[in-house]
Amino acid sequence: MNERPRPSAPPPPAHSPPLLPPAPSGPLAGGRGHGPEPRSDLLCPTARPAAAAMRRGGPAALAACLAGALAVLAGPGPDSSVWGGRRPPRSYGHLEGDVRCRRLFSATRFFLSIDGGGGVEGTRWRERPGSIVEIRSVRVGVVAIRAVHTGFYLAMNKQGKLYGSKEFSPNCKFKERIEENGYNTYASLRWRHRGRPMFLSLNSKGRPRRGGKTRRQHLSTHFLPMLVS
Numbered sequence: 001m002n003e004r005p006r007p008s009a010p011p012p013p014a015h016s017p018p019l020l021p022p023a024p025s026g027p028l029a030g031g032r033g034h035g036p037e038p039r040s041d042l043l044c045p046t047a048r049p050a051a052a053a054m055r056r057g058g059p060a061a062l063a064a065c066l067a068g069a070l071a072v073l074a075g076p077g078p079d080s081s082v083w084g085g086r087r088p089p090r091s092y093g094h095l096e097g098d099v100r101c102r103r104l105f106s107a108t109r110f111f112l113s114i115d116g117g118g119g120v121e122g123t124r125w126r127e128r129p130g131s132i133v134e135i136r137s138v139r140v141g142v143v144a145i146r147a148v149h150t151g152f153y154l155a156m157n158k159q160g161k162l163y164g165s166k167e168f169s170p171n172c173k174f175k176e177r178i179e180e181n182g183y184n185t186y187a188s189l190r191w192r193h194r195g196r197p198m199f200l201s202l203n204s205k206g207r208p209r210r211g212g213k214t215r216r217q218h219l220s221t222h223f224l225p226m227l228v229s
Helices: 048-056 061-074
Strands: 099-106 111-114 120-123 132-139 142-147 153-156 162-165 174-178 184-193 196-199 223-227
Touching: 111 142, 120 162, 142 184, 153 184, 184 223
Parallel strands: none
Antiparallel strands: 099 111, 099 132, 099 223, 111 120, 132 142, 142 153, 142 174, 153 162, 174 184, 184 196
């Protein structure tokens, strides 16, 4: 019995099918890249974990790389070894040294004056020597007040007495605060009376009041720093 001839296999195609593009490699594909790997010995410590992640690959490699780069650009933080684990000291140098030339006019209608003998009093005479003062910032919220013509600094002692001092000392530092009515108050930075601040004050006769008898709400402690024309 004759067997039917089997059909011959189809001839091979004239052209081979196009090759598929190579699978992506590198950190984005989860495999190893073909380029040179970064040398970890040449990287700073914050970038080494990112380099290791790039070698291992995986979806998180790119994020780790970016985080490492940002850490390098940001530089050492407050908790780095540069400051021994402590926060870096704050600097207010840009606020220090500000000098204002003013006349301090009290709510009792007197100009603060420091005479040539260091006496502190109030005067109605606007042009009196000793009534023009320099208000210099010592640090944020703290000022020193110095009479331009006489050279005396306004000072307050432990008993709350106001006087003029030729030398600058801790007694010459006052806390400056703007009150709700727009006036300024000046309280001794160094001394307090029974836990209460002691203020620069001129009574209704222009005489300085003892700091222990002053209160923030008293009009005698309120002053307007007036521009010198």
